[in-house]
Amino acid sequence: MAHLRSRRRRALAVPVGLALTASLGLLPSAATASPQVAAASAAAAQDGPKLSYVVNTATDPGTVGQVKKAIAKAGGTVVTAHAKIGVIVVHSANPDFAKTIRTVKGVQSAGATRTAPLEAAATTDVGKPEKVSEPRSKNALSAAKATGKEPLEPLQWDIPAIKADQAAKVNPGSKKVTVAVIDTGVDDTHPDLAPNFSAKQSANCVGGVPDTTKGAWRPYNPDEDYHGTHVAGEIAAARNNVGVAGVAPGVKVSAIKVSQPETSLFYAESVVCAFVFAADHGVEVTNNSYFVDPWMFNCKNDPDQAAILDAVGRAAKYAQKKGAINVASAGNSNFDLAAKELTDASSPNDTTPAERKVDPAACLDVPTQLPGVVTVSATGPLNLKSYYSNYGLNQIDVAGPGGDKYQVPEAPAKDGRILSTMPDGDYAYLQGTSMAGPHVAGVAALLKSKRADATPQEIQWLLKAQADNPGCPTAPYDPDGDGKVNAECAGTKHINSFYGFGIVDALDAVKK
Structure with a gap:
């Protein structure tokens, strides 16, 4: 799985390895608005923090169009609609928006995509990786070129x-x-x-x-x-x-x-x-x-x-x-x-x-x-x-x-x-x-x-x-050497929990 999945793969979650010397830490029927939607008031629609939502519907134009109308009545504003896949992105300050819109005919699922308000901004301390210098001398470049390497x-x-x-x-x-x-x-x-x-x-x-x-x-x-x-x-x-x-x-x-x-x-x-x-x-x-x-x-x-x-x-x-x-x-x-x-x-x-x-x-x-x-x-x-x-x-x-x-x-x-x-x-x-x-x-x-x-x-x-599969380790899996087993590998030489089918092979990809 940004920042590097640290997990935040951070991806992220937060980049896993951040410094040169750092450690990991780095469907289809016309939709009509329900009574609940029709009753949603403009005041209620502005009672909470503004959040972003995804509203997922059938993909036929009739349903998408009717759901858009229901969204407006429930205090939502359509940001964009990916009609071909039935996903509508909405902003709303109505704390009951998702609950309300889920009752609408043609809506298959709906929910907030975040827990923080749209206006919120928080800085993330991801650190600064130590940079690696590229060789610039003519000798270094000539040597690399002679071996066919960068x-x-x-x-x-x-x-x-x-x-x-x-x-x-x-x-x-x-x-x-x-x-x-x-x-x-x-x-x-x-x-x-x-x-x-x-x-x-x-x-x-x-x-x-x-x-x-x-x-x-x-x-x-x-x-x-x-x-x-x-x-x-x-x-x-x-x-x-x-x-x-x-x-x-x-x-x-x-x-x-x-x-x-x-x-x-x-x-x-x-x-x-x-x-x-x-x-x-x-x-x-x-x-x-x-x-x-x-x-x-x-x-x-x-x-x-x-x-x-x-x-x-x-x-x-x-x-x-x-x-x-x-x-x-x-x-x-x-x-x-x-x-x-x-x-x-x-x-x-x-x-x-x-x-x-x-x-x-x-x-x-x-x-x-x-x-x-x-x-x-x-x-x-x-x-x-x-x-x-x-x-x-x-x-x-x-x-x-x-x-x-x-x-x-x-x-x-x-x-x-x-x-x-x-x-x-x-x-x-x-x-x-x-x-x-x-x-x-x-x-x-x-x-x-x-x-x-x-x-x-x-x-x-x-x-x-x-893919080339190394198979499960024959020795206890203790990568940090602290004497404790960090994970148990299960499976066979051909498919296992550590490597799936194996480590990919670029040469086979272009030759076979």
Whole structure:
């Protein structure tokens, strides 16, 4: 699962590894307004804080039109309507808005997408990663060019770990394939990203309505909203004798910004907008290194959370139907997603979190656990599950390099985390499943480059079939060496709770 899923994958939740020396912490019938709606008064509609809502309906024009009328009577204002998937984004200060609108014929679910008022703004202390300098001397650049590597590539243990360096020599990826980074924005002026950036497939979706003004997709604050730029470089940093190399250095990358200014929260209306925008603009792969705020898990028995599940699920499904394969990170809480019960102490993360017990069978990490989404766990330099990575039998599809400060790579690499691009032309190390997802998205883009007609389902099957599974560890899983077992791996050599079907293989993607 921004900021790096710390979990806030932060994705986020808050970026997991934030400094070069820091640790993880980084349907269809015409709708009519019900008597309850008709009775809603203008005064009642303004009694509470203004919140954002998703109202999910049948998709026929008659129903959508009638529900819009009911929304107005209940004290709501329509921000946008995604009629093709039946999702309407609404603002309302009526504390009874959701309860009232759920009684309207044609409304299938409705709920608040946040617990904080629309006007609220809270700063998030995510820290500042230590930057990595690119070699600038002629000797260093000549040496890198002579070996066919980018100047900083020797520090990227993750590229050879999935044979992406070998794959680039066979097929670096097609310019006809675009990976959309749904995240905190991307600095498209970075010299490693500019050659592969697709502005026409980029937008700012914060609030639910896409803004395609030039540069609207860039980070609000480069010092804090660097997550998306790091992710983009992992996917498609160009092989141009500058900086680092991406997994698929020949494909296009676009940015769809969904993080709120100042808080970096990813609300449902923004994510719905992103999936729909990506689908309607011909994106082949979406990367989702975040969970939808403010709930780490959205439970079906809660009407607000159920509405979020419904809305984002419809949007993700729409993107899949339009040909996009959606890749998402599994999260950084070392949770067994197949357990009978989990403790979520971080939700809601936009007001005051309260500890709650959740049933993973009924409470889903969104979009990670939505049907059809490729769920990715993280590994380190030793091909061992990263200490923070969520896992779970039949919950993880595949794994990818996400970094691990406890796993030491072979020289000349020096750091077990992932080195990639940062705003303003910089580079830095981060770790998290937020970093694992982009590696898988890059391999998916290579598969799509080789097999242009492949469906999202076929790409997902190929990712699994070509993955290399290290199997469950033979020794107790104790990555931090404190003598305590941190997780139990279940399953077989072919499919297990740590790696799903295995660690993705970029070389197989372009050769087989």
